[in-house]
Amino acid sequence: MNVIQRIKNLFKRGGYALSGKDLKSINDHPKINIDPKELARIERNLKQYQGDYPQVEYINSHGHLQTRDYMSLNMRKLSADVLSGLVFNEQCEVTISDAKDEEKKENSFKSAHEFIEHVFEHNKFKKNLADYLEPTFALGGLTVRPYVNNETREIEFSWALANAFFPLRSNSNGISEGVMKSVTTKTEGNRTIYYTLLEFHEWEKDKEGNSIYVITNELYKSESPSEVGKRVSLDELYKGMEEVTHIKGLSRPLPNYLKPSGFNNINPHSPLGLGIADNSISTLKKINDTYDQFWWEIKMGQRTVFVSDQMLNTLPDESGKPPVQVFDPDVNVYKSMRMGSDEEFVKDVTNDIRTEQYIAAINQSLRTLEMEMKLSVGTFSFDGRSMKTATEVVSENDLTYRTRNDHVYEVEQFIKGLVVSVLELAKTFKLFHGEIPTFEHIGVDFDDGVFQDRAALLRFYGQAKTFGFIPTVEVIQRVFKVPKETAEQWVDEIEREQLRIDPTEINERTARRMFGDEE
Template sequence: MQIIDRIKNLFKRGGYALSGQTLKTINDHPKINIDPKELARIDLNLKQYEGDYPQVEYINSHGHLKKRDYMTLNMRKLSAEVLAGLVFNEQCEIYVSDVKDEEKKENSYKSAHDFIEHVFEHNKFKKNLADYLEPTFALGGLNVRPYVDSKSGEIEFSWALANAFFPLRSNSNGISEGVIKSVTTKVERNKTIYYTLLEFHEWEDDLYVITNELYKSDNKGEVGKRVPLDELYENLQERTEIKNLSRPLFNYVKPSGFNNICPLSPLGLGIADNATSTLKKINDTYDQFWWEVKMGQRTVFVSDSMLNTLPDEAGNPPKQVFDPDVNVYKSAHMGDGKEPVKDVTSDIRTEQYISAINQSLRTLEMELKLSVGTFSFDGRSMKTATEIVSENDLTYRTRNDHVYEVEQFIKGLVVSVLELAKAYGLFSGEIPTFEHIGVDFDDGVFQDRSALLKFYGQAKTYGFIPTVEVIQRVFKVPKDTAEQWLQEIQAEQLGMDPSQLDNKASNNLFGDEE
């Protein structure tokens, strides 16, 4: 069998060589047709998110061309970080249940809930999603695909940012077919080789088909020439077919909002993609401010005669008058010598620069649909998450728009995991629909338990939420425990005489007297 396999591999390698399929860019593939402007936009977003900017060229006082680093405020990253922290954190609750209104009956989706809980915990899903949401908001998208590890038998997650996922087919309900790209480097003879794996997810009628293609290049900027999979992957199949799937295995989430830059594209926009001119203005102003600070060090011109040194009477070599480490004094011919020392240090326009940057930050807040005061360059603290929720301000409403997108993404991932597990015999229960999957984001916008109690206390005061529900959410206890606590509280209050109730009411209003 080994000889036959070797012969097959030789024919396979020869087939690849004769085909001559070489890709310079991802768009050279016959199946892929992405607007080049979209690819350029995502690539630019990634560079700015990384803080990768070209150097600044300038002419110095001697007329020579010089270069220096461009100093920036990475607002693309900071704005994405702020919004990601408000949308999701590890306190989010994900559950599968057919129990409505928390009625006391058996949950028929308990096996599905337990399985999903294990898979998410095994993959540290909540922590990873909390981390990956930041580049998602910065770049415009995130793709997560579950797969079965043949060695461990566990379901694992593969994460791909916006620059590694390309849609093939889409409709109003989302992207149904796509390509996931992953790049692996390998050193051969002191030379770096780049392997690019393209993983195609497509439908053939009701059959879900995954095909893999491997490309090799010694140029980082090119996809390269197609080579056999076993050159890098031992057990990876070229084609895998999966039956009985209702949706794609991959799950794509993008920031809320329409792609107005490329209306026909199903890809999402980064939250700052419509504010690129404002981002440039902020960076340019900050760069100029930093350079003025650097160039604004104290400079004092002194007469060249003051810096001249002569041998002493014994003929010993001259000694330096000024500390050699001091660069404040510059020698100059001062004319008649009436003013041997002249301070030419210019004032740094700190207030003007801070004011200009803050004005641009106000514009950025408007473009990102965030409340005034979210960002500042003068040391003022930003609003807390609790303030954002309690004020029901613009940031909170913007957050809710993104929460919906993330919620649908999580529900889709739950269904994909269970369908994949059932196809491979790892799960035998019933597959839930979206309406049976719950995602509780409430804790994601609160900083501590006291803030949570204050928020729900206000909601209870206005009759928006039952007391039992408040106890459950604040103290993380089951409904039975919350009901028992409420009964004990009511019993304590009923056991008091009228004078004690009056005193309790007074204390609640005015506090205890010392």
């Protein structure tokens, strides 16, 4: 059955390659079958994240159709920025150790820990992840794939946002097969050529029934940025790139997919994640429409004064020609209007701007947005107050803190999966020769002390220690976020310091100074 399936895949791949058919969209590929609504949702999220909205059409006072830019509050970006800053920062520490095993005196994963530290530092992983978390929460997904740079023999990372990774096969444990898309532009004369590289990551079985990881590269060429185009040779853009690569010894896919916490209720059968604002589309529109109307009212609310045209009339000079009236070109307050002799020659028709009403309406919509995103009241504000900072989120009962913890779990599992993928790939290419750890041996410390009141923690664990409910080493580990070995050293030093101030010990030291060690 496996052989038959491989033959089918070969004919399917080869027949498609020879057909020369243009791909209008990624879904036209025979291997890819993504719900078009999911693709449209991701594209909409990207446009909103970019602040890309169509222009507003309106009829002016002369009955002519006019257009203007739409003014929006980019709450999709702002909310993602706030949450990403709470979830992850560059102080996060990743450790690989079997120190939990009391029988082992040395860390058998020391080489793995040192190798991962080098790879993460080489790729500036912490900084990049801190940057990429914002579009992850805004769009609904992020993919990181490790690969070997053949020139430097270093492990590099390839990053892909939600609009550049598409699942091919998935289960309850995640996405097992997928395709990554990358677009490169090239100028030929006056034309701009768009090259799209599709990188398929799939599993196959060999004759012995062992799983083999297969990477297939396909290159497409188009003159339109909205189309994938026609398949061309890889050498046209990537010299020396292999079309198919087989890798043995992997237990998990190389692309590691991160999605925000929560179920995809918009498409329950999709393995793709949702952006944190995807269930708040109507609220976002209400906020943007109110802000746009507020901005337009401010623009249209500038002072306007109608003056009689008689006030602007001038008498002709001696030659019979009326003189030219010169006005300050920057002044647009006065408008000429024919008025009767019995009317006032000056009329101020400026209307007051409804500032308080608009601010109240926007703030009310922001409260709704906070509720929908499961954020604490006061996270957002449009009345000049600063947003809620991380140091204010100090209670575990805080709604923002609980929401943050849900996302932290997803990021933690993502980092652990990436660590295993890096080590397995490095071992396959003989860049690493140590033991591959499991998730249980990988620790991720998010340095979330800013969200916890250390004094309250110390009082809580201090009382627990007094009643004998928890050992001192464990208290130090939890409060000060240090490894077990460091906590044990601290306990030893504390005991020695206490011994030095013990009255009996003081008397013995005094006696030794006066009479020596021997009487």
